[in-house]
Amino acid sequence: MNLKLETRFNLKIFKYYIAVLLAVSFLLVPHPVLAQDSAEGPTYIVQSGDTLWDIASRFNVNLDELMAANGLEDGNLVVGQEIIIPGLDGVTGVLRTETVPYGDNLRSLIRRTQAPQSVLRRLNRLVSPTELYAGVSLIVPVDIELPALSARASLGVGDTLLEEAIRQGSDLWSLATINNVESTSATLPGEVLYAPAGESIEDNASGLPPAFTSATVSSLPLIQGSTAVINVSITENLALSGSLTSDKEYTLHFFPNGENSFVALQGVHAMAEPGAYPLKLEATYPDGSVESYEQMVLIASGGYPNDPLLIVPPETLDPTITEGEQNELIATISQTSPEQLWSGAFTNPSAYEDCFTSRYGSRREYHADDGSLDPYFSFHSGLDFCGGTGLQIDAAANGIVVFAGETIVRGNATIIDHGWGVFTGYWHQSESYVQTGDQVKAGDVIGLVGASGRVTGAHLHWEVWVNQVQVNPMAWLGQSFP
Numbered sequence: 001m002n003l004k005l006e007t008r009f010n011l012k013i014f015k016y017y018i019a020v021l022l023a024v025s026f027l028l029v030p031h032p033v034l035a036q037d038s039a040e041g042p043t044y045i046v047q048s049g050d051t052l053w054d055i056a057s058r059f060n061v062n063l064d065e066l067m068a069a070n071g072l073e074d075g076n077l078v079v080g081q082e083i084i085i086p087g088l089d090g091v092t093g094v095l096r097t098e099t100v101p102y103g104d105n106l107r108s109l110i111r112r113t114q115a116p117q118s119v120l121r122r123l124n125r126l127v128s129p130t131e132l133y134a135g136v137s138l139i140v141p142v143d144i145e146l147p148a149l150s151a152r153a154s155l156g157v158g159d160t161l162l163e164e165a166i167r168q169g170s171d172l173w174s175l176a177t178i179n180n181v182e183s184t185s186a187t188l189p190g191e192v193l194y195a196p197a198g199e200s201i202e203d204n205a206s207g208l209p210p211a212f213t214s215a216t217v218s219s220l221p222l223i224q225g226s227t228a229v230i231n232v233s234i235t236e237n238l239a240l241s242g243s244l245t246s247d248k249e250y251t252l253h254f255f256p257n258g259e260n261s262f263v264a265l266q267g268v269h270a271m272a273e274p275g276a277y278p279l280k281l282e283a284t285y286p287d288g289s290v291e292s293y294e295q296m297v298l299i300a301s302g303g304y305p306n307d308p309l310l311i312v313p314p315e316t317l318d319p320t321i322t323e324g325e326q327n328e329l330i331a332t333i334s335q336t337s338p339e340q341l342w343s344g345a346f347t348n349p350s351a352y353e354d355c356f357t358s359r360y361g362s363r364r365e366y367h368a369d370d371g372s373l374d375p376y377f378s379f380h381s382g383l384d385f386c387g388g389t390g391l392q393i394d395a396a397a398n399g400i401v402v403f404a405g406e407t408i409v410r411g412n413a414t415i416i417d418h419g420w421g422v423f424t425g426y427w428h429q430s431e432s433y434v435q436t437g438d439q440v441k442a443g444d445v446i447g448l449v450g451a452s453g454r455v456t457g458a459h460l461h462w463e464v465w466v467n468q469v470q471v472n473p474m475a476w477l478g479q480s481f482p
Helices: 003-028 052-058 063-070 106-113 117-124 161-168 172-178 319-333 473-478
Strands: 043-045 082-084 094-099 137-142 151-154 192-195 212-218 227-234 239-245 249-251 261-267 275-284 290-300 310-312 356-358 363-368 376-379 383-385 392-394 399-406 412-417 422-432 445-449 460-466 469-471
Touching: 052 063, 063 082, 106 117, 106 137, 117 137, 212 275, 212 290, 227 239, 227 275, 239 261, 261 460, 261 469, 319 412, 399 422, 412 445, 460 473, 469 473
Parallel strands: 043 094, 310 363
Antiparallel strands: 043 082, 094 137, 151 192, 212 227, 227 261, 239 249, 239 275, 275 290, 356 383, 363 376, 383 460, 392 445, 399 412, 412 422, 422 445, 422 460, 460 469
């Protein structure tokens, strides 16, 4: 036998016998005992905005019993106050809420928090593990006597629990006990394991298939009208793709954001029904094989109000006109340029920085001024700035003009492509100073405010599109994406 092959073979045999020996030791040696239940029962730290009614409802306890257990005769609470939650027999520690990240599941949550499955199910009234949508807020008991389990790792193909324990600077039985592993051979490749934090331990686990090093979605839960930032790192140069379904299925477009790291931006439609929707990632190897991961992601309501009834010219509501214009607009903003042209937060396009006549997301009802058409129900897809005819309109960021012309609904309009599927629209202008193909920089004057199109008065209507979806422009003025 070749010397190198013989050495590798003997090493595998050695690893096998060591694993068997330590597995037997694991059964014979006393295991570390986790902290025992506290006699006082679980407590909760009051957060900003909490009321006694909210807390009683969250933990499904009687309000009068909650007040009696804490001597709260007047019902007043102070942020940071520690209160006892009565009636939760068998539950101990400090109760906190946390948001389920993308890639987490019930098994990894149990391992990380060291909370029994029955306790987690009871506190959160879980019927099925599939209810752990990314973005869901969970109640988790934390035992302050236990060491923090912030070190994450996952076994590679061919790895043993012993090898991982050595890498973690831990021991086999402690690692098995912490992770509720009944047998040293009960872990699978890619499965997330936890250990006490140490200076030399790196966070190298994601809970995803081996092709993915990490995947994050910010900020969870997603809100109607928000911009989802999806960061994914992969182990090698693979083809990355994915999709997010809300009001419809949107194909994600990933762009380089570091070595083997990629980012996708996706708008969440303002009219998407609140609920859980699938976010799927796929990594394709050169041989055509695919590794994929899918998890439901929570989309929450934006709490948008209703605008007053709007009376507008009938031609701006005529479906034979509006549908064609909308299709042309979608065709324009569906082109995804590979270069990111903007940098940092967008600049305010209006002469007025903080004066608005209508904000994004408001529900709207339009009526034709002659009563010739049925009412039209929609939402406000942008931000309306104060100001009358003739005020300057600035480009919000660097980009290329992809449309400049007259329309029925949007009036004299300009659309700028900023790359990566991000566009801005400037409606109802009295004059336009740019043409299709022009390159513009942030702050360049591109036109003047007017009252063209579907309006009730002169103003600038400004939109931001992210991968075919209109999103809340205020977010792009307040923060830098991605």
